[in-house]
Amino acid sequence: MDADLPLADELAALTARLADLLLTHDTVDEAVHALAQALVEAVPGTAGAGVSLMDTRGRRTSTASTDPVVLDADQLQYDLGQGPCLTAWAQQATVNVEDTRTETRWPAWTQAIAHLPLRSVISSPLSTRDSAIGALKVYSPTPARFDARAVRMIELLAHPAALMLANALARDSAQRLSDGLIRALGDRDAVRTATGILMERFRLDRDLALATLIMTSRERHEPLHQLSREIIGGAEP
Structure with a gap:
């Protein structure tokens, strides 16, 4: 995205693009992959992005990553039961990791990803008024890569993205119900x-x-x- 655009204009342009991407995909998995790709393009300096949808017990129902490194880092979170994405989802708050090598909140996870070229992370919850449906995240190989503008962009983007994904989930659920009926x-x-x-x-x-x-x-x-x-x-x- 153009860094010279005011944040509101940048967000409006990105939200419109997201609506076009997410609402034209037939399945939830397709919509999740489209969102992950849009995140990479929206936030400069990322090594990749990921999106995870979760049920009420924290079990993943759909996931997408734009890079194998992101896939590995995310999988380790779920294997270990800790990490920024799970915390963002559980606490319904944005998590900003400036450097994974000095981060102390998830020692098992940061140790497990030490070999990966990932140093900073933003993860923001995907939530609607009624439910917490997952989290999105972006990674960078550079420490403290994401400034306050990037964090705010991710937070503002997460809300419309959650509404669109909730709509996709509802469509998918209705289709399954219809097929079952x-x-x-x-x-x-x-x-x-x-x-x-x-x-x-x-x-x-x-x-x-x-x-x-x-x-x-x-x-x-x-x-x-x-x-x-x-x-x-x-x-x-």
Whole structure:
């Protein structure tokens, strides 16, 4: 981004670009990767950027890194259960690490990444009014690389990014719910049809036909909907 632009104008331009990137991707994973790439381009001097989405227990549900070094540093955070990204998410506050070699908050993590060309980090939480959905982060090979402007840019960028990603998560969840509902309705219809076939074939009432179908399913250790479809296809119960 142009360092001569006022911060508000720079942020507006970047947010508009993010909206175009995130809202045009079909999946959450695609949106997360797009955000990570946008961060690299937005913050000068970065070695790479990453984005992690997490559930309420802190387990990653989606992640993206623009560089293998970032991927390694992030993976070590999750393996060790400590690091700037996890702290930013848990405390809902931006974390600024000026030098990983003198940082004392996460001794196991800083020791584990000592061989990596990463010296400074900013990590900011991705949160909406209702939930904390993850964190984003940028890394630099230079100590104290990120000034107050860069920190503020990341903080201001995180909020609209979180809203857009929350929207992507909602779309993804709705699609899974829709797919599951379609499958459930299909299974229900198959069971009803198979029950009707048994009623006609063996002159049973509906309750007895359904009980026979369920009992056969258990005896064969076969899912009820699968057995129902086989009966519809002409198989003997």
